[in-house]
Amino acid sequence: MNRHRSTAAVLSVLFMGLGQWYNRQFTKGLILLAVEAAALFYFIPNLGKAIWGVVTLGEKTQGLQKVGKITVRVAGDHSINLLIGGIITLLVFAVFLIIYAMNIRDAYRTGALREQGVPPANFKQTWAHVTDKNFPHLMLSLPALGVLFLTIMPIIFMILLAFTNYASPNHIPPKSLVDWVGFETFTNLLTLKTWSKTFFGVFTWTIIWAVIATFTTYFGGMLVALLIESKGVRFKKLWRTLFIIPYAIPQLISLLVMRNLFNGQFGPINQYLGYFGLGKLPWLTDPFMAKVTVILVNMWVGIPVSMVLIMGVLTAIPKDLYEAADVDGATGFQKFKIITVPFILFSTAPILIMQFAGNINNFNVIFLLTNGDPVKGDYQFAGSTDLLVTWLYKLTLNNSQFNMASAIGIIIFLIVASFSIWNYRRSRSFKEEDMIQ
Amino acid sequence: MKMGRKPGTFLRLTLSYAVLIAIAVCAVYPALWVVLSSLRPGASLYSESLIPESFTLAHYKELFTSQSFRYGLWYVNTLKIATLTMIFSTILTTLSMYALSRFRFRGRKNALTVMLVLGMFPGFMSMIAIFIFLLQLNLLDTHAALIIVYSAGSVLGGFVVKGFYDTIPRSLDEAARIDGATHLQVFIRIMLPLSRPMLTYVALTTFTGSWVDFIFARLVLRSKENYTLAVGMWELVNSYQNSNFTLFAAGAVLIAIPITLLFVFLQRFLVQGLTSGASKG
Numbered sequence: 001m002n003r004h005r006s007t008a009a010v011l012s013v014l015f016m017g018l019g020q021w022y023n024r025q026f027t028k029g030l031i032l033l034a035v036e037a038a039a040l041f042y043f044i045p046n047l048g049k050a051i052w053g054v055v056t057l058g059e060k061t062q063g064l065q066k067v068g069k070i071t072v073r074v075a076g077d078h079s080i081n082l083l084i085g086g087i088i089t090l091l092v093f094a095v096f097l098i099i100y101a102m103n104i105r106d107a108y109r110t111g112a113l114r115e116q117g118v119p120p121a122n123f124k125q126t127w128a129h130v131t132d133k134n135f136p137h138l139m140l141s142l143p144a145l146g147v148l149f150l151t152i153m154p155i156i157f158m159i160l161l162a163f164t165n166y167a168s169p170n171h172i173p174p175k176s177l178v179d180w181v182g183f184e185t186f187t188n189l190l191t192l193k194t195w196s197k198t199f200f201g202v203f204t205w206t207i208i209w210a211v212i213a214t215f216t217t218y219f220g221g222m223l224v225a226l227l228i229e230s231k232g233v234r235f236k237k238l239w240r241t242l243f244i245i246p247y248a249i250p251q252l253i254s255l256l257v258m259r260n261l262f263n264g265q266f267g268p269i270n271q272y273l274g275y276f277g278l279g280k281l282p283w284l285t286d287p288f289m290a291k292v293t294v295i296l297v298n299m300w301v302g303i304p305v306s307m308v309l310i311m312g313v314l315t316a317i318p319k320d321l322y323e324a325a326d327v328d329g330a331t332g333f334q335k336f337k338i339i340t341v342p343f344i345l346f347s348t349a350p351i352l353i354m355q356f357a358g359n360i361n362n363f364n365v366i367f368l369l370t371n372g373d374p375v376k377g378d379y380q381f382a383g384s385t386d387l388l389v390t391w392l393y394k395l396t397l398n399n400s401q402f403n404m405a406s407a408i409g410i411i412i413f414l415i416v417a418s419f420s421i422w423n424y425r426r427s428r429s430f431k432e433e434d435m436i437q
Numbered sequence: 438m439k440m441g442r443k444p445g446t447f448l449r450l451t452l453s454y455a456v457l458i459a460i461a462v463c464a465v466y467p468a469l470w471v472v473l474s475s476l477r478p479g480a481s482l483y484s485e486s487l488i489p490e491s492f493t494l495a496h497y498k499e500l501f502t503s504q505s506f507r508y509g510l511w512y513v514n515t516l517k518i519a520t521l522t523m524i525f526s527t528i529l530t531t532l533s534m535y536a537l538s539r540f541r542f543r544g545r546k547n548a549l550t551v552m553l554v555l556g557m558f559p560g561f562m563s564m565i566a567i568f569i570f571l572l573q574l575n576l577l578d579t580h581a582a583l584i585i586v587y588s589a590g591s592v593l594g595g596f597v598v599k600g601f602y603d604t605i606p607r608s609l610d611e612a613a614r615i616d617g618a619t620h621l622q623v624f625i626r627i628m629l630p631l632s633r634p635m636l637t638y639v640a641l642t643t644f645t646g647s648w649v650d651f652i653f654a655r656l657v658l659r660s661k662e663n664y665t666l667a668v669g670m671w672e673l674v675n676s677y678q679n680s681n682f683t684l685f686a687a688g689a690v691l692i693a694i695p696i697t698l699l700f701v702f703l704q705r706f707l708v709q710g711l712t713s714g715a716s717k718g
Contacts, residue, residue: 080569081569081573084566084569084570084573085573088570131619131620131621132619132620135536135540135620135621136537136539136540136542136545137542139532139533140533140536140537140548142529143529143533143589143592144548146529146585146588146589146592147555147589147592150563150567150570150585150586150589150590151555151563151593152555153566153570154562154563154564154565154566154567154570155555155558155562155563157565157566158558158562158565158566224460227453227456228457232446232450233450239457239461241701241704242461242464242465243461243464244700244701244704245464245465245468245701246464248696248697248700248701248704249696249697250645250648250649250692250693250696251649252649252651252667252670252671252692253471253649253670253689253693254467254468254693256674256685256689257467257468257470257471257686257689258467260482260682261467266482267482268470268484268487271483300463300464300467304464308704308707357557361559363561389559389561392559392561392562393561393652396564396565397561405562406562409558409559409561409562412559413558413559417554417557420553421553421554
């Protein structure tokens with residue numbers, strides 16, 4: 001009578017659901033039995049192959065074989081499909097192991113309760129318990145599965161790719177196999193002349209771009225917000241609505257339109273310059289001018305967001321601060337310097353850092369406006385205005401340099417992650433979130 | 438000018454208005470230019486003046502009648518995908534963020550950190566893997582694939598929503614719990630009505646996100662009758678931008694109008710969403 005917990009646990013280890021049956025929870029047991037049956041059905045043929053696939057990335061190259069008088073193409077192993085299939089199977093296996101562990105724990109606990117004379121819960125009670133005590137887990141399980149297979153799985157895959165030689169022209173399945181090469185990709189990226197020159201060039205421009213883009217939009221937005229909110233300016237709502245228009249138009253459209261506006265030959269901007277008797281400017285075709293254009297256009301796109309943010313902050317500044325300053329006889333400029341600016345900076349600092357991180361990955365502006373051009377001869381698959389992230393895109397989708405692209409992706413991640421984690425740790429919401437209540 | 442106002446104020450205001458008008462011109466000009474271009478006869482990018490001498494709707498007509506574009510069909514496709522994505526992601530995001538904000542359970546902090554870290558990987562890194570995954574599930578060239586991927590991805594951007602629920606006093610749901618409501622009832626009866634601004638914000642951003650995505654959608658959608666507007670637009674740009682600019686302009690206007698109108702009319706909610714993210718990191 002006293003051994004319910006160990007008996008139930010051992011039975012559940014042997015086969016999921018047995019312990020629950022022993023505890024007379026038949027419906028639950030039946031469901032768990034079905035889960036294990038399905039798992040066995042899936043894993044017995046697949047698990048070994050998955051591990052083999054991930055470890056070896058395939059062993060048989062596609063080849064030609066003579067069958068009688070004709071040569072037939074014999075399909076080889078497809079390394080990339082093996083790798084992805086392997087990762088997916090292993091992740092499913094991990095999910096299964098979690099369910100398995102939960103099943104054993106459940107049998108053990110119910111057994112322990114029975115020893116104390118508590119009758120095991122029937123299915124209806126179990127269900128009520130799950131939707132009550134385990135409500136957060138229930139709500140998070142579906143999104144978690146989605147994230148596991150559509151975000152985590154691809155990221156694991158791409159991280160692993162950086163350690164293979166998956167690149168055109170020699171290692172593209174199904175024609176040929178891909179192999180593990182360790183850190184060779186990273187070494188090549190940093191030491192091989194052709195790659196390292198491109199990498200450091202693009203990297204430097206990415207940082208310069210992120211700094212300038214962040215500061216221009218932030219202070220531009222602050223200026224506009226202060227202008228609208230300044231004393232005596234009327235039609236505040238009208239100005240705000242007008243200025244929010246660049247933010248409201250989808251970037252896909254506005255940036256493509258900009259590309260035409262700045263067109264060197266027929267674009268209206270150069271046309272107007274002509275009216276004023278000025279020469280045409282190579283807005284998008286000269287390497288330096290293209291960089292200037294990109295930053296100008298980014299101001300157009302980004303200032304409204306900062307404006308909206310800072311206008312929100314402005315309304316939150318306590319009025320008594322200004323009143324106190326008035327009593328002390330402060331001038332308008334002093335009030336601005338001592339109250340307004342510190343307050344704005346203080347409350348938008350986290351956003352500023354996130355905008356900086358976002359600008360490092362600002363794909364749309366570069367890709368839609370210049371596509372990374374003008375071309376730079378000594379760069380490997382990159383142009384003068386390419387950021388790391390657009391370079392990554394080109395390497396993946398146009399040039400099939402998958403391993404290099406993954407290595408760059410990891411580097412971008414490390415840069416962005418260090419900024420964000422630093423930011424997140426010092427932001428109050430993480431440390432003191434329970435104190436808001 | 439009223440008597441007694443200092444000349445300095447007058448100068449300052451004039452200057453302010455001058456700057457505001459200049460910025461307003463810059464902000465509105467590109468939009469105005471593309472709208473007017475789309476109404477201009479002919480096909481070229483170059484035009485003598487901003488306002489065309491005569492107006493025509495021929496380019497809009499061509500978009501819907503020409504054999505090489507299926508603009509009407511693409512519009513329906515995009516509307517379908519964007520609406521379903523909006524519904525699914527709003528439900529998923531609000532429910533999961535409510536759980537993360539209200540309940541204290543083991544692994545919660547880790548879940549939050551993982552969410553944050555995952556959001557920092559460049560999105561394109563996942564595209565190849567998702568592509569092969571969809572291929573194996575036989576979901577390539579379907580709208581379901583797009584809806585699933587967009588909705589699953591939206592959860593990672595839910596920090597703003599969590600921050601919002603953090604600010605709603607917990608005494609509200611505790612009172613309802615004492616009255617015997619289940620968690621789901623508390624969420625639907627009490628939290629949802631309170632979170633209307635946040636719901637609008639999430640719905641709006643997910644709707645526009647799927648409305649304008651051309652990178653992932655172009656990878657997944659292969660046949661012309663399945664295209665979304667953004668993908669069709671991208672093809673249009675690649676093949677017609679130089680030869681038929683006014684047609685491109687008409688297409689651009691049609692894509693931009695619903696989103697722009699939504700943004701302008703719902704800007705109050707947008708501001709709330711953006712600033713609630715601001716004050717809490």
